[in-house]
Amino acid sequence: MKECNALVKDNRQVAQDTCLMTLACEFSPFTPGQFLMLRLTGTCEPFLRRPLAVLSYREGAVELLYKVIGRGTSLLAGTKKGEELSVLGPLGKGFSDPRPEEEAVYIAGGTGLPPILAMAERTGRGRLIIGARTKDDIPLWQRMQNIGDVEVTTTTEDGSLGIRGVATQALGDVLKTIQQPCMIYACGPAGMLKQAARLAQDFGARCEVSIEERMACGFGVCSACVVRTTTGNQRVCTQGPVFDASCIEWGQ
Amino acid sequence: MDITTRLAPGLCLKNPVLSASGTFAYGEEFSRMFDLSLLGGVVTKGISLHSKEGNPTPRVCETSCGMLNAIGLENIGVDAFIAQKLPFLGTFDTEVVVNFFGTDEDEYVHMAQKLDIEGVSAIEMNVSCPNIKKGGIEFGKDPQILNRLVAQVRKSTTKPLIVKLSPMVTHIGEMALAAQEGGADALTCSNTFPAMAIDENTWKPMLGNITGGLSGPAVKPIALRIVWEVSRQAAIPVIASGGVTSWRDAVQFLLAGASAVEIGSFSLRDPLCFGGIIQGLIRYMQDNGLESITEIIGKLRTP
Numbered sequence: 001m002k003e004c005n006a007l008v009k010d011n012r013q014v015a016q017d018t019c020l021m022t023l024a025c026e027f028s029p030f031t032p033g034q035f036l037m038l039r040l041t042g043t044c045e046p047f048l049r050r051p052l053a054v055l056s057y058r059e060g061a062v063e064l065l066y067k068v069i070g071r072g073t074s075l076l077a078g079t080k081k082g083e084e085l086s087v088l089g090p091l092g093k094g095f096s097d098p099r100p101e102e103e104a105v106y107i108a109g110g111t112g113l114p115p116i117l118a119m120a121e122r123t124g125r126g127r128l129i130i131g132a133r134t135k136d137d138i139p140l141w142q143r144m145q146n147i148g149d150v151e152v153t154t155t156t157e158d159g160s161l162g163i164r165g166v167a168t169q170a171l172g173d174v175l176k177t178i179q180q181p182c183m184i185y186a187c188g189p190a191g192m193l194k195q196a197a198r199l200a201q202d203f204g205a206r207c208e209v210s211i212e213e214r215m216a217c218g219f220g221v222c223s224a225c226v227v228r229t230t231t232g233n234q235r236v237c238t239q240g241p242v243f244d245a246s247c248i249e250w251g252q
Numbered sequence: 253m254d255i256t257t258r259l260a261p262g263l264c265l266k267n268p269v270l271s272a273s274g275t276f277a278y279g280e281e282f283s284r285m286f287d288l289s290l291l292g293g294v295v296t297k298g299i300s301l302h303s304k305e306g307n308p309t310p311r312v313c314e315t316s317c318g319m320l321n322a323i324g325l326e327n328i329g330v331d332a333f334i335a336q337k338l339p340f341l342g343t344f345d346t347e348v349v350v351n352f353f354g355t356d357e358d359e360y361v362h363m364a365q366k367l368d369i370e371g372v373s374a375i376e377m378n379v380s381c382p383n384i385k386k387g388g389i390e391f392g393k394d395p396q397i398l399n400r401l402v403a404q405v406r407k408s409t410t411k412p413l414i415v416k417l418s419p420m421v422t423h424i425g426e427m428a429l430a431a432q433e434g435g436a437d438a439l440t441c442s443n444t445f446p447a448m449a450i451d452e453n454t455w456k457p458m459l460g461n462i463t464g465g466l467s468g469p470a471v472k473p474i475a476l477r478i479v480w481e482v483s484r485q486a487a488i489p490v491i492a493s494g495g496v497t498s499w500r501d502a503v504q505f506l507l508a509g510a511s512a513v514e515i516g517s518f519s520l521r522d523p524l525c526f527g528g529i530i531q532g533l534i535r536y537m538q539d540n541g542l543e544s545i546t547e548i549i550g551k552l553r554t555p
Contacts, residue, residue, distance in 0.1 A: 001284070003524055039521065044497060047468050048314045048521055072314070088523070214310040216319060217520040219285075221277040223297075223326045224312040233305060233326065238281070 031094025109188030124148025131167025260412030260437030265292035272516030308460035318468025392418030402434025483509025499532025
């Protein structure tokens with residue numbers, strides 16, 4: 001992990017309230033699921049950095065796909081090519097690779113797309129399930145159609161694209177069609193992760209989830225972003241954000 | 253140039269910059285980013301007799317120029333701390349200040365006894381905790397209770413004893429004197445400020461614990477006033493804690509009467525800030541022809 005100032009090479013809207021930013025910085029090696037903590041330079045406001053999962057890292061350029069939700073991400077969305085951001089990273093523990101005999105199944109909902117897409121692009125194989133509220137919420141549609149041998153299924157709640165419904169329904173349907181052992185990768189709302197974990201159990205699949213929790217530091221000192229696991233509280237930022245789904249105490 | 257600062261008999265820091273409790277964990281993560289030996293001292297996360305799980309999430313929330321936290325004093329407990337964390341801190345050339353708290357007087361005393369060991373440079377008492385046996389009033393809110401607690405802890409340890417005062421009192425000077433008379437060697441001013449934040453969309457509090465402690469630049473002017481007030485009344489050294497983000501802030505706290513400064517929330521945002529603040533302080537002294545840090549401490553020019 002290191003701290004550096006990184007030049008914004010590109011920053012543009014790619015879907016409703018969703019931006020894709022490219023930063024010039026050296027962050028090798030990188031594992032999908034890992035994230036960066038970003039802040040504006042030359043100002044104390046906003047006070048805390050924002051954690052963003054890395055979409056890709058290649059030849060000194062980091063891609064970040066992020067949803068514009070509050071004040072911090074709005075300010076990030078407003079940064080222009082040539083401006084600098086302060087970056088801390090790469091942080092956290094990423095996804096593990098699928099075993100050669102395993103079929104990889106990726107499922108993303110809400111703000112969970114970046115690490116999932118990163119993983120699909122890394123392996124270049126498997127089934128990718130994207131869940132969104134509506135068609136306009138889905139970024140990088142063309143790019144997702146062209147990832148090696150990855151087969152994409154889309155669900156929208158309003159039926160404007162792909163299957164009408166939620167991503168976990170599609171996950172159940174996909175799992176039914178697969179004969180070989182499966183490795184599920186999930187990132188999204190807590191309810192979706194819990195359901196993915198349950199389906200993994202039902203189908204005897206392995207499952208890794210990337211957990212989202214509000215953070216302050218991102219490097220393990222403040223103990224803000226804890227998640228309950230079978231071995232007690234774990235810090236999402238350093239012991240995660242990727243966890244084996246069977247270790248998480250999902251609660252109600 | 254002399255930037256050493258004396259906090260107690262047997263406790264002299266090589267420079268006046270320390271980490272603050274709760275934002276530095278037990279030093280391991282920061283040690284991977286910079287050499288902890290550059291610090292005047294490390295103040296550990298608050299330790300209790302038994303491990304503590306802490307509060308439900310969300311535990312933090314950003315606010316204007318600062319943040320709220322309600323971590324709930326999650327920690328591994330004193331025995332695990334001594335076995336697993338203290339030896340590592342001992343490998344650095346810096347003072348190790350162990351922050352601790354209890355739920356009743358006996359627990360504070362027991363903690364002080366357990367921490368009266370090699371490797372601990374000083375202990376910092378958090379008195380902003382509810383006294384379980386006295387109906388939940390904070391130890392730090394009643395001068396008599398505070399005085400008695402400090403006196404009991406004083407008798408139980410040979411270590412320099414620092415009392416971290418609660419800012420939520422009517423007369424902070426009175427609390428400072430109560431701690432001083434109880435035998436405190438130094439005072440940390442002060443702790444976070446009880447506060448809250450609400451999400452107007454969900455109608456819910458932003459923290460799992462509903463309320464939390466406010467810290468960061470937002471509280472600095474209040475902390476500055478507290479340091480000034482306490483250092484005028486108490487005879488013992490004061491350690492400032494509250495919104496330090498730069499060497500300028502550090503100088504201001506020294507002028508107000510602090511002998512050292514702790515850096516807390518800002519190091520969550522900028523983990524490498526410590527070196528720059530120490531260097532800035534040295535440059536400030538050079539630029540102003542100052543030979544010793546004591547030429548700044550408490551030298552506020554008032555009309």
